[in-house]
Amino acid sequence: MSQRIYLSSPHMGTLERGYVEEAFASNWIAPLGPHVDAFQEEFARCVGAPYALALSSGTAALHLALQLVGVGPGDEVLVSTLTFSATVNPIRYLGASPVFIDSERDSWNMDPALLCEELESRARIGRLPRAVVVVHLYGQSADLDPIVEACERYGVPLVEDAAEALGSTYKGKAPGTLGRVGIYSFNGNKILTTSGGGMLVSADESLVSHALKLATQARDPAPHYQHSEIGYNYRLSNVLAAIGRGQLRVLEDRVAARRRNHAFYTRSLLGVPGITFMPEAPWGRHTRWLTTLTIDPVAFGADREAVRVALERENIEARPVWKPMHLQPVFSGFERRGGSVSEELFQHGLCLPSGSNLTLDDLARVVEVMLAVPQSLARRTGS
Known part of the structure; x- marks a missing residue:
């Protein structure tokens, strides 16, 4: 069996080891410490946020963000439906209900027009949501200007889930910094990892202090x-913050590597019928954290799942695009606006191996397996 090619594995360097050894030498191992303080300061400068708080996960950051903008039992929160469940779970932690908003095709992110329709409809009946959570998907920013404007018009706090979008841009700014609060993830598969961890950013000093x-x-x-109030054990350890500091130093290199992966895939699959890559929206840089595409089964000769299974058979990890939250059994009873775009992306969408440590041989192997699927399927079916 060939060596496994992972979807997005950690990519560690030498800087991280030096910072970690420093943490061990100082015996500052527990949560809080000089690396935590430095990581927060360096991260805030990197994304252009006035204040940053290092936490144990992106989910913890989102949980705190929602609580601090006032979400509580009985409230409703408008949220992107095309996302991972970690975006929606904290809404339920707080006893609130999600209302799912469909994607648009330019970026695969929340459709601003649908969001405006939902806010306008709710304003007419006096039922505005407590918050809006927009997700920046697969390394690409949502179209933030109309989303921010709509939230400001109706006085609804905007929380940005930028867990997948560190290093991307929206009109020269970092997604995660245009709403009331933004959150990032440093999970093991992210473009920057601390093994596990997250960051909360805001221009509101009192919110970050709380x-x-x-x-x-x-x-x-x-x-x-x-x-005098209920709290959580959500701080990031000094050791993991040390890893984060090293990773942050090479963020631009990691973005460049993932964009090179995407360029290789697009060159190699150029002109192949039925293959369409996730577009790069005109408003900013897509990091290509994951290279993602859709497969038209009629034009290509095989569907998304046949390609995924063929890759797995060759020890190559790929995965479907996120299953929309409104299709998840645990969230099936909640309201939504739209849904057909995200459902179509899920039905036909595939995420290819995209790690910044992949070699050209790895990428070529992925493409070779993909291109062989239609012929192999035709031989098996006799068509």
């Missing part, structure tokens, strides 16, 4: 242990 308190078990400023 998030820090809640993330450290909501301990009041007293010489004894005193608590």
Whole structure:
């Protein structure tokens, strides 16, 4: 069996090791510490956010963000339907209900027109949501200007889930920094990883300060242990922050590598009937965190699942595009606006191996397997 090609494996360098050894030498291992402080400062500068708070995961960051913009039991939150469940779970943690908004085709992200329709409809009946959560998918920013404008018009806080979009841009700015709060993920498969971890950013100093308190078990400023609200154990360790500092130094290199992967795939599959890549929207840089495409089974001669299974048979990891949240059994009873675009992307969409540590031979192997699928299928069916 050939060596496995992963979808998006961690890509570690030498800088990370040096920072981690420094943490060990100082014996500063537990949550908080000088690397946490430095990572927050360096990350804030990187994305252009006034304040940043390092946390144990992107999900923890989103949970705190929603709580701090006022989401609670009985509330409703408008949220992208084409996403991972970690975007929606914190809404339910807080006892609120998601209302799913479909994608548009230019970026595969939340459709601003549908969001405006939903907000206008709710304003007429006095039922505005408590918040809007927009997801920046697969390394590409949503079209933020109309989304921000709509949220401001109706006085609804905007939370940005930029877990997959570190390094991307929207009109020269970093997605995650245009709403009230933004969150990022450093999970093992992300463009920058700390093994596990996340970051919350905001221009609201008091919100970030309150998030820090809640993330450290909501301990009041007293010489004894005193608590006046419920808190969480959500801080990032000094060791993992050390890894993050090293990773942050090479972010641009990692983006360039993933964009090179995408360029290789597009050159190699140029003109192949039925293959359409996720577009790069005109408003900014797509990091191509994952190279993602759709497959028309009639034109290509095989469907998405046949290609995925063929790749897996050759020890190559690929995965379908996110199954929309409104199709998930756990969320099936909640409201939505639209849904056909995200359903179509899920039905035909495939994410290809995209790690920044892939070789040209790895990429060529992926393409070779893909191109062989229609012929192999035709031979088996006798067509």
